Amino acid sequence: MNDNYMITGTESTMTPGLQVFTKTEVKKGRSKAIRVAAYCRVSTNLEAQKSSLEIQMSAYERIIHQHPGWKLAGIYTDRGLSGTAASRRVQFQKMIEDAKAGKIDYIIAKSTSRFARNTVDTLKYTRMLREWGVGVYFEEQKIDTGSITSEMLLTIHAAFAQEESHSISENLKRGVRSRFAMGIPKWSTTYGYRRISNDVWEPYEPEAAVVRRIFDMYLDGHKLPEIVQALENDGIPGPGKKNIWFAHSLSTILHNEKYIGDVAMQKDYTIDHMTHKRKRNRDASVTRYYRKDHHTPIIDRKTFADVQVMLxxxxxxxxxxxxxxxxxxxxxxxxxxxxxxxxxxxxxxxxxxxxxxxxxxxxxxxxxxxxxxxxxxxxxxxxxxxxxxxxxxxxxxxxxxxxxxxxxxxxxxxxxxxxxxxxxxxxxxxxxxxxxxxxxxxxxxxxxxxxxxxxxxxxxxxxxxxxxxxxxxxxxxxxxxxxxxxxxxxxxxxxxxxxxxxxxxxxxxxxxxxxxxxxxxxxxxxxxxxxxxxxxxxxxxxxxxxxxxxxxxxxxxx
Ligand SMILES: [Zn+2]
Incomplete structure (x- = not known):
């Protein structure tokens, strides 16, 4: 017998002796509660944002627990990411997978802008979820994708969210560029250096010694794979997460003007705020800046210049x-x-x-x-x-x-x-x-x-x-x-x-x-x-x- 309904037989009141069988839907008990997930995201790592995330999380937990017939299927949170590339939102992706696997019936999100940062993505994911029978509720816009008429509204709201994202990244760009114009570079992780404060970068001697060795070996006529081999033989961990040396990581180091204490700014720039795609700024489409003697050098200028010619x-x-x-x-x-x-x-x-x-x-x-x-x-x-x-x-x-x-x-x-x-x-x-x-x-x-x-x-x-x-x-x-x-x-x-x-x-x-x-x-x-x-x-x-x-x-x- 099917779980969802039962057949009851009764005697007809009109014709005595006649058995009437009817199908009755079985009302699901508490164990069949709707599994509800919540999705929260903050776009920066600021303390204020972090605490707002915690407040959001506990609020959702409370709402789901207090709602009759609802059961918490999990709270998914992404933080400290700019959010325009959905593929990088680890928890978001996990939530989508869980929904696909049938672990989630319903999702609550704060707003369309927190869910996905552009119209195409918002529609793509909500449609996908709806196909799997999963509805999404956007608190701020009061949109429930469970109802078909909501798609129109959603489109409009998602479009607004996209515009907002664009202006945020434009502002960010303007901020960084005006700092460049004042000669204030933006720190990016550089092998051989540590950032002491925003504008103070210091050589980190264990790595600086390796940088000097790389320049010396290259100047001495060694090929990049030979240098990789030598560093590996001595068990020196490479830059990056995997700690492996590659010829191209050496090439990056040999080309990097930071080792002579200079900083070139705006070497590349973002061409698409949605995909974060960057372009080399060789032709100075965007004004480039170059600041000499910004920090303590690791390599002298003569060595660096000779290496550039060789490269x-x-x-x-x-x-x-x-x-x-x-x-x-x-x-x-x-x-x-x-x-x-x-x-x-x-x-x-x-x-x-x-x-x-x-x-x-x-x-x-x-x-x-x-x-x-x-x-x-x-x-x-x-x-x-x-x-x-x-x-x-x-x-x-x-x-x-x-x-x-x-x-x-x-x-x-x-x-x-x-x-x-x-x-x-x-x-x-x-x-x-x-x-x-x-x-x-x-x-x-x-x-x-x-x-x-x-x-x-x-x-x-x-x-x-x-x-x-x-x-x-x-x-x-x-x-x-x-x-x-x-x-x-x-x-x-x-x-x-x-x-x-x-x-x-x-x-x-x-x-x-x-x-x-x-x-x-x-x-x-x-x-x-x-x-x-x-x-x-x-x-x-x-x-x-x-x-x-x-x-x-x-x-x-x-
Ligand atoms: Zn000739």
Whole structure:
């Protein structure tokens, strides 16, 4: 028999002897009480708000207990959150889940604005709840979603609540911005610092020591994953809740101007107060502020500036792969800076070519009339190491000089074949190739001018003839074999397309001038222009010697 009704049989009063069966609804007893939940929310962590929350909670508890036929299904509270993104309201989400699981029959909330902060959300959740048979009562608006006609009212009230939320976040924004304009930054958790009071931030030595170590290691040429490994090996807990180090957390630290005591304000801004979506403020759509010497630095300005240059030269997201030779490696034809480029997929190598004089022009062919050529990075390193070896053999400098001290400092690493930025910065004036007596460039001899006025050469042993930098006038096609510098290249058809392809590729190289304006470090203290060279992406190599490059990256940057 069903729980909800019972069938009673009685004898008909009209026709004696006739049994009449009727269905009677069973009235539910106290155990079938309506389970009522309450939802409370305060939007800040202020003491006043906290006590108001407690008052609200106890009021709801009392109301539910005193109401006949009601039973408390739980009080759900969220606090200290701005409330515009419903997904972050943990207790609210739990309440929705409990309602879905059939644990709640009815919900009481103070007002539509406390329930959800925009019309769409309010309607979404109340409709959802109604589908599960759960009604919501909004105390302030006296709306019961159990009755269908209330939807209209609800829409209107929710719309008002949304407008209110918008103005609150606008006010908040204005407040923070006017503080920025007065040079008062907003504290955000920064590894290495602790906030003593609102405007007083102090280095926290255990973490500050780690920050110094990170900068030193990076300056010393270590890659980010190597630094992560070193920190993990020493059991140093990382920043953030999980205490794990990531390459990107190191990158954030290395870029952060707070470590030199400065604060950049309005680095990003909120574009949508409903989703809290933020946008990088690179173009200063919103006024940016920069305050120098705001607090005690952890890193000196020179170290920071050098690190910024290294980061810039090494940032593949910007198409910059200029590390470490940009600035020192010079074109053998015109003496301008050479730029690094990733050769198309077939070559899988980083190589250097003439970047021409700095100009607004983007295509390499428009910037320079130098012959097209590529020297693989690998061979430049080889030549520099050999030149360093020759320097060590023949150096006339007196022992103990500044130059010799720096030379000693870098010696071990360079002898191991590791050339990095600080070595070049400390010791090298310029690097180029020698011109032979016939006026042609000797690609196998690298000339390094050292900062002590000495000059040594390094020998380069190319593994394949096709790797020797080829210029158009030194290349010729005989039959199906391509001859570079008078020597046949190793392949046949492929080599033809590869050498031909290089020339085409070179013409289409996009060279972009500095990204310096994007970064405070580069603006104020570094002032070195780092170009990004964007290589066109290979999409098709035609069979009639026609090579097409569809510049995906180039198109994106137009
Ligand atoms: Zn040149």
């Amino acid at each position: 810039e030269m090494n940032d593949p997201h910007k198409g910059a792969i200029q590390y470490p030779f940009y600035g020192t490696l010079r074109c053998p034809f015109c003496g301008e800076k050479m730029v690094a480029v990733s050769l198309p997929s077939r070559w899988h190598h980083q190589a250097w070519t003439c970047g021409g004089p700095s100009s607004e022009k983007v295509l390499r062919s428009e910037r320079t009339s130098c012959p097209q050529f590529f020297v693989k990075n690998f061979y430049v390193v080889e030549g520099v190491v050999d030149a360093f070896r020759n320097l060590c053999r023949n150096l006339q400098e007196k022992p103990g000089s500044d130059f010799v001290a720096k030379q000693e400092k870098h010696k071990d690493r360079v002898m191991r074949g590791e050339v990095h930025y600080m070595f070049l910065l400390d010791l090298v004036e310029s690097i180029s190739f020698r011109e032979g007596e016939d006026g042609k460039v000797r690609w196998d001899t690298l000339v390094v001018r050292w900062k002590c006025q000495a000059e040594t050469t390094g020998h380069i042993e190319y593994r394949r003839a096709s790797e020797i930098p080829v210029t158009k006038d030194s290349a010729e096609l005989r039959g199906m074999v391509y001859y570079a510098n008078g020597e046949p290249t190793n392949g046949q058809t492929n080599a033809y397309y590869s050498v031909q392809g290089l020339f085409e590729f070179c013409d289409k190289l996009m060279i972009h001038e500095s990204f310096a304006d994007e970064k405070v470090g580069s603006m104020s203290s570094v002032g070195i222009l780092i170009p990004a060279v964007l290589a066109p992406t290979t999409t098709k190599v035609g069979f009639e010697g026609e090579v097409k490059y569809e510049g995906a990256k180039a198109a994106r940057n137009k």
